[in-house]
Amino acid sequence: xxxxxxxxxxxxxxxxxxxxxxxxxxxxxxxxxxxxxxxxxxxxxxxxxxxxxxxxxxxxxxxxxxxxxxxxxxxxxxxxxxxxxxxxxxxxxxxxxxxxxxxxxxxxxxxxxxxxxxxxxxxxxxxxxxxxxxxxxxxxxxxxxxxxxxxxxxxxxxxxxxxxxxxxxxxxxxxxxxxxxxxxxxxxxxxxxxxxxxxxxxxxxxxxxxxxxxxxxxxxxxxxxxxxxxxxxxxxxxxxxxxxxxxxxxxxxxxxxxxx
Amino acid sequence: xxxxxxxxxxxxxxxxxxxxxxxxxxxxxxxxxxxxxxxxxxxxxxxxxxxxxxxxxxxxxxxxxxxxxxxxxxxxxxxxxxxxxxxxxxxxxxxxxxxxxxxxxxxxxxxxxxxxxxxxxxxxxxxxxxxxxxxxxxxxxxxxxxxxxxxxxxxxxxxxxxxxxxxxxxxxxxxxxxxxxxxxxxxxxxxxxxxxxxxxxxxxxxxxxxxxxxxxxxxxxxxxxxxxxxxxxxxxxxxxxxxxxxxxxxxxxxxxxxxxxxxxxxxxxxxxxxxxxxxxxxxxxxxxxxxxxxx
Amino acid sequence: xxxxxxxxxxxxxxxxxxxxxxxxxxxxxxxxxxxxxxxxxxxxxxxxxxxxxxxxxxxxxxxxxxxxxxxxxxxxxxxxxxxxxxxxxxxxxxxxxxxxxxxxxxxxxxxxxxxxxxxxxxxxxxxxxxxxxxxxxxxxxxxxxxxxxxxxxxxxxxxxxxxxxxxxxxxxxxxxxxxxxxxxxxxxxxxxxxxxxxxxxxxxxxxxxxxxxxxxxxxxxxxxxxxxxxxxxxxxxxxxxxxxx
Numbered sequence: 001x002x003x004x005x006x007x008x009x010x011x012x013x014x015x016x017x018x019x020x021x022x023x024x025x026x027x028x029x030x031x032x033x034x035x036x037x038x039x040x041x042x043x044x045x046x047x048x049x050x051x052x053x054x055x056x057x058x059x060x061x062x063x064x065x066x067x068x069x070x071x072x073x074x075x076x077x078x079x080x081x082x083x084x085x086x087x088x089x090x091x092x093x094x095x096x097x098x099x100x101x102x103x104x105x106x107x108x109x110x111x112x113x114x115x116x117x118x119x120x121x122x123x124x125x126x127x128x129x130x131x132x133x134x135x136x137x138x139x140x141x142x143x144x145x146x147x148x149x150x151x152x153x154x155x156x157x158x159x160x161x162x163x164x165x166x167x168x169x170x171x172x173x174x175x176x177x178x179x180x181x182x183x184x185x186x187x188x189x190x191x192x193x194x195x196x197x198x199x200x201x202x203x204x205x206x207x208x209x210x211x212x213x214x215x216x217x218x219x220x221x222x223x224x225x226x227x228x229x230x231x232x233x234x235x236x237x238x239x240x241x242x243x244x245x246x247x248x249x250x251x252x253x254x255x256x257x258x259x260x
Numbered sequence: 261x262x263x264x265x266x267x268x269x270x271x272x273x274x275x276x277x278x279x280x281x282x283x284x285x286x287x288x289x290x291x292x293x294x295x296x297x298x299x300x301x302x303x304x305x306x307x308x309x310x311x312x313x314x315x316x317x318x319x320x321x322x323x324x325x326x327x328x329x330x331x332x333x334x335x336x337x338x339x340x341x342x343x344x345x346x347x348x349x350x351x352x353x354x355x356x357x358x359x360x361x362x363x364x365x366x367x368x369x370x371x372x373x374x375x376x377x378x379x380x381x382x383x384x385x386x387x388x389x390x391x392x393x394x395x396x397x398x399x400x401x402x403x404x405x406x407x408x409x410x411x412x413x414x415x416x417x418x419x420x421x422x423x424x425x426x427x428x429x430x431x432x433x434x435x436x437x438x439x440x441x442x443x444x445x446x447x448x449x450x451x452x453x454x455x456x457x458x459x460x461x462x463x464x465x466x467x468x469x470x471x472x473x474x475x476x477x478x479x480x481x482x483x484x485x486x487x488x489x490x491x492x493x494x495x496x497x498x499x500x501x502x503x504x505x506x507x508x509x510x511x512x513x514x515x516x517x518x519x520x521x522x523x524x525x526x527x528x529x530x531x532x533x534x535x536x537x538x539x540x541x542x543x544x545x546x547x548x549x550x551x552x553x554x555x
Numbered sequence: 556x557x558x559x560x561x562x563x564x565x566x567x568x569x570x571x572x573x574x575x576x577x578x579x580x581x582x583x584x585x586x587x588x589x590x591x592x593x594x595x596x597x598x599x600x601x602x603x604x605x606x607x608x609x610x611x612x613x614x615x616x617x618x619x620x621x622x623x624x625x626x627x628x629x630x631x632x633x634x635x636x637x638x639x640x641x642x643x644x645x646x647x648x649x650x651x652x653x654x655x656x657x658x659x660x661x662x663x664x665x666x667x668x669x670x671x672x673x674x675x676x677x678x679x680x681x682x683x684x685x686x687x688x689x690x691x692x693x694x695x696x697x698x699x700x701x702x703x704x705x706x707x708x709x710x711x712x713x714x715x716x717x718x719x720x721x722x723x724x725x726x727x728x729x730x731x732x733x734x735x736x737x738x739x740x741x742x743x744x745x746x747x748x749x750x751x752x753x754x755x756x757x758x759x760x761x762x763x764x765x766x767x768x769x770x771x772x773x774x775x776x777x778x779x780x781x782x783x784x785x786x787x788x789x790x791x792x793x794x795x796x797x798x799x800x
Contacts, residue, residue, distance in 0.1 A: 051800070053601070053758065054601055054729065054758075055729075055730065103577075103578075103579075163578070164577075164578035164579055164580060167578065187602065190579065190602055191576065191578075191579025191580055191581055192580070192775075193580060193583060193775070194775060197775070218600050218601045218602040218603075219602075219775065220600065220799075220800060232800075247800055248800055250800075253800050254795070254799050254800060257600075257758075257798060257799050257800055258759075258760045258761075258789060258794065258798055258799055259728075259758060259759035259760060259761065259762070260760065260761055260789055429663075429667045432656065432660050432663055432664060432667070433664070433667075435653070435655065435656060435660075436653050436656060436660075436664050439653050439654065439655055439656070440651055440653060442615055442635075442651075443647070443651045443652075443653070444636075444664075445615070445634070445635040445636045445639070446613060446615065446635055446636075446639055446644075446645040446647075447636075447639055447664045447665060447713065447717070448636050448639035448640045448664075448665070448668055448717060449636055449664060450636050451636060452634075
């Protein structure tokens with residue numbers, strides 16, 4: 001299933017208009033502001049990396065967007081709709097999918113089944129009696145998602161038997177099966193070898209053709225290669241925002257990372 | 261005026277004394293249980309059998325030496341050693357695993373010990389005579405001094421436990437291990453030894469309660485069942501791992517049962533304990549004095 | 556063991572360490588050494604395995620492959636509490652002092668070891684209170700009531716009570732104000748003068764380069780660079796590549 005290759009240069013990919021607009025997003029825990037009036041705009045079709053030192057607020061940011069956390073103040077607008085404070089299942093229905101830092105797959109079920117269950121979430125029906133294999137279109141969607149993440153050959157393997165890298169990619173496949181418009185990836189290459197990281201990078205580039213991707217990562221090489229734009233967080237605020245080249249040349253960003 | 265005179269004041273006061281006495285024995289049993297749970301995360305279903313074995317060993321030593329106090333100390337020491345051995349053999353290998361494993365193990369041990377006692381001692385209820393035989397007059401009753409003494413001694417043992425926890429080196433080790441097992445190890449505290457010591461201590465306390473209770477109710481292989489059930493209720497109501505909480509809860513529940521048995525039969529009065537349990541779980545699940553502890 | 560071998564034998568040797576968290580392969584064969592009395596820095600971004608390396612040395616995480624040697628002897632399967640007793644102290648990221656114990660009780664845990672005389676205990680306390688006067692003022696306060704910086708000092712003081720030959724320090728300056736950061740620098744220098752070896756995990760590059768004699772740079776669970784601190788500076792390409800952006 002070859003997709004048309006997007007010929008636009010990476011930095012112009014966001015030109016279709018913002019898919020996500022965030023205004024004065026604040027998250028307080030007790031007296032501590034993990035996020036402090038953050039403003040953020042994400043263009044459709046971008047691959048945006050979110051980086052920053054420990055405790056900068058990246059996870060909190062992700063959690064607010066994906067409905068895991070209810071922000072204290074501010075607005076999150078997705079595709080023109082205000083989704084601030086909605087719970088994560090509703091956010092998933094609106095088209096935002098997420099993969100997690102600690103692998104969240106169902107180990108005792110096959111790879112295909114993992115993904116098919118996710119695909120099924122998009123359909124609602126009252127027929128509890130139909131056999132799970134009778135949903136032909138769901139199986140096709142699941143197989144297509146597995147193919148996108150390079151796991152079609154392992155469709156009938158139990159998820160627990162997959163290698164770590166394959167499990168992490170399965171997690172991306174599960175997110176893809178919900179046919180999202182925005183895919184949020186939380187440290188997708190954590191615990192992977194250099195080889196596995198490389199494969200995941202190709203995977204992300206492949207699936208990015210039809211999606212907008214928001215990715216939190218610590219692997220700087222990966223980020224520089226993959227991202228069309230980078231947002232740097234520090235102490236709960238956005239420190240810098242720009243193309244990989246701009247960020248690399250930004251002295252304030254270097255200072256924050258090296259603690260100079 | 262008629263209403264006031266219909267309240268059985270004397271009976272209430274007598275039951276208050278009874279309730280406190282039973283409550284203190286229950287508190288002693290429950291303290292061991294909450295200690296083991298609070299520090300080691302082990303739900304010790306064999307606690308009632310340690311109580312029962314303590315009573316039996318006490319009977320044997322008293323019969324051999326003629327001295328109740330020697331029986332109390334030796335029985336407690338023997339069961340403490342037994343507890344240590346059980347912990348090392350069956351619970352130490354399970355440290356860090358799913359708590360369900362320890363529940364199954366202690367439940368299994370309880371069955372083994374019950375049946376051992378049945379086989380070894382038979383079903384005939386053994387009797388031990390009270391070491392203190394004098395009475396005092398409480399209203400229209402001759403109330404045994406021994407009962408008052410038991411309450412006092414139980415309080416003293418629990419007090420001793422508190423002092424150990426708060427001031428001794430072992431107490432600091434226990435408190436450090438409870439708060440952060442990983443860092444306790446990193447600071448050189450021999451955590452496996454601490455766990456064995458705590459289990460032995462809890463077992464010894466259960467055994468002591470058994471010996472103290474023996475003259476009041478007789479000794480039989482199934483005597484632990486009622487006590488361990490109430491002890492669990494006390495631990496939940498008082499707050500798991502909370503020593504002060506179990507004492508208050510034990511006395512509270514025993515008092516309520518004692519008052520209830522003025523109007524209904526004792527076997528029905530037990531319902532009071534379960535009502536207390538249900539109310540606690542509904543409104544304050546962490547227990548009256550419970551706090552959530554992070555591991 | 557001949558005298559020559561003893562003087563050349565590093566205090567701590569880590570060889571080919573592979574560590575997993577479940578299936579997540581965190582350390583891909585880490586090797587490093589720390590000499591007697593040396594301060595060695597371990598640098599790297601988040602998630603590269605710096606903390607895991609320390610935890611593997613101290614036995615809080617089981618290594619799947621490789622070994623750890625202390626004074627030439629293998630200690631890979633020695634339980635953590637024994638390692639503390641033979642001279643390896645660990646100060647974790649986020650301090651993890653015993654919050655419900657008082658400052659004194661936190662310190663006591665460190666010297667309630669077999670073979671420590673009462674005189675020695677008093678000497679250790681005096682020494683630690685000289686390093687950290689603020690802890691003397693707060694000795695009967697519960698650990699949880701101390702500020703972040705004070706907790707960090709308590710965590711280091713507690714480790715010092717073990718009279719260790721080496722302290723594994725995990726990101727001691729994280730979350731601390733600049734004033735406290737320079738205090739930590741002074742403490743590391745003082746410990747070094749006292750002959751205590753330190754394996755310092757940090758993201759603060761200037762601090763690490765100033766206080767250590769040698770540094771290792773970790774990336775994706777492997778050592779990527781190793782040199783003397785004098786051979787490198789903050790603007791060096793290697794630093795930018797593995798630590799910067």
